[in-house]
Amino acid sequence: MPYDPRLVKPMREEMVRMGAKELQTVADVDAVLGDPKGTTLVFVNSVCGCAAGSARPGLSLALNHPVRPQQVVTVFAGQDTEATARARQYFSDYAPSSPSVALFRDGEVVHFVHRHMIEGKSAQAVGAELAAAFDRHCAASTV
Amino acid sequence: MSGHVFHPGHAELHGITVVLETTTGELLVGRFDEETSAGVRLNDVAEYRAASGGPTREEFVQRTLKFGVRAEHRQKIVPTGEVQRVSRLTEWG
Numbered sequence: 001m002p003y004d005p006r007l008v009k010p011m012r013e014e015m016v017r018m019g020a021k022e023l024q025t026v027a028d029v030d031a032v033l034g035d036p037k038g039t040t041l042v043f044v045n046s047v048c049g050c051a052a053g054s055a056r057p058g059l060s061l062a063l064n065h066p067v068r069p070q071q072v073v074t075v076f077a078g079q080d081t082e083a084t085a086r087a088r089q090y091f092s093d094y095a096p097s098s099p100s101v102a103l104f105r106d107g108e109v110v111h112f113v114h115r116h117m118i119e120g121k122s123a124q125a126v127g128a129e130l131a132a133a134f135d136r137h138c139a140a141s142t143v
Numbered sequence: 144m145s146g147h148v149f150h151p152g153h154a155e156l157h158g159i160t161v162v163l164e165t166t167t168g169e170l171l172v173g174r175f176d177e178e179t180s181a182g183v184r185l186n187d188v189a190e191y192r193a194a195s196g197g198p199t200r201e202e203f204v205q206r207t208l209k210f211g212v213r214a215e216h217r218q219k220i221v222p223t224g225e226v227q228r229v230s231r232l233t234e235w236g
Contacts (some may be wrong), residue, residue: 048158051158056212063154093210094210094211094215095210095211095213097210097211097212100211114211114212115160115211116159116208116211116212116232116233117159117233118229119158119231119233120157120159
């Protein structure tokens with residue numbers, strides 16, 4: 001059962017503040033991930049503070065890096081369940097995990113960050129690892 | 144809300160993905176929840192099963208590191224006396 005929407009509102013707002021577009025329906029997801037051009041980062045948001053507490057601020061730090069994906073979108077696991085399930089179909093080689101990050105380049109997943117790669121890390125460490133991935137995969141496609 | 148911890152006050156490993164090895168040879172990968180008198184409780188657990196021609200324990204863990212935890216069990220409780228070792232997945236080896 002989803003959490004009370006009032007409880008997750010700040011977590012949604014944190015994503016929007018950093019420039020992520022919320023995908024709340026299957027159609028929203030298909031409109032973005034169904035068009036495999038350029039670089040797109042998908043953040044699977046999560047209520048759980050054990051990892052999401054450093055994942056969101058870590059992503060926010062990474063998005064200040066001069067090299068970054070062309071699009072940043074987010075689905076909320078356990079909240080927008082249909083949109084999340086649909087997004088996961090686009091990276092189905094990877095087990096469902098939240099929070100997690102999938103970085104696409106021209107429709108292919110080129111980098112994936114599972115929850116277990118975030119747990120116990122500081123936001124700075126998460127951000128630095130994402131920025132390094134942006135350098136590897138987004139260099140020629142920065143907005 | 145940055146850095147918000149939703150459920151503080153738990154054990155150090157609470158919420159961390161671990162590899163739990165048992166004295167009976169089992170290997171489980173899941174999120175550590177808590178240890179009580181009943182044992183160690185893991186959530187969303189994948190279980191290694193040795194099979195002829197199948198992956199080794201090392202390969203199973205390496206694949207899990209790369210592709211994530213393919214959970215077969217919503218929850219598993221391992222009696223404390225059967226727990227041989229609990230390691231963070233990212234530090235297993």
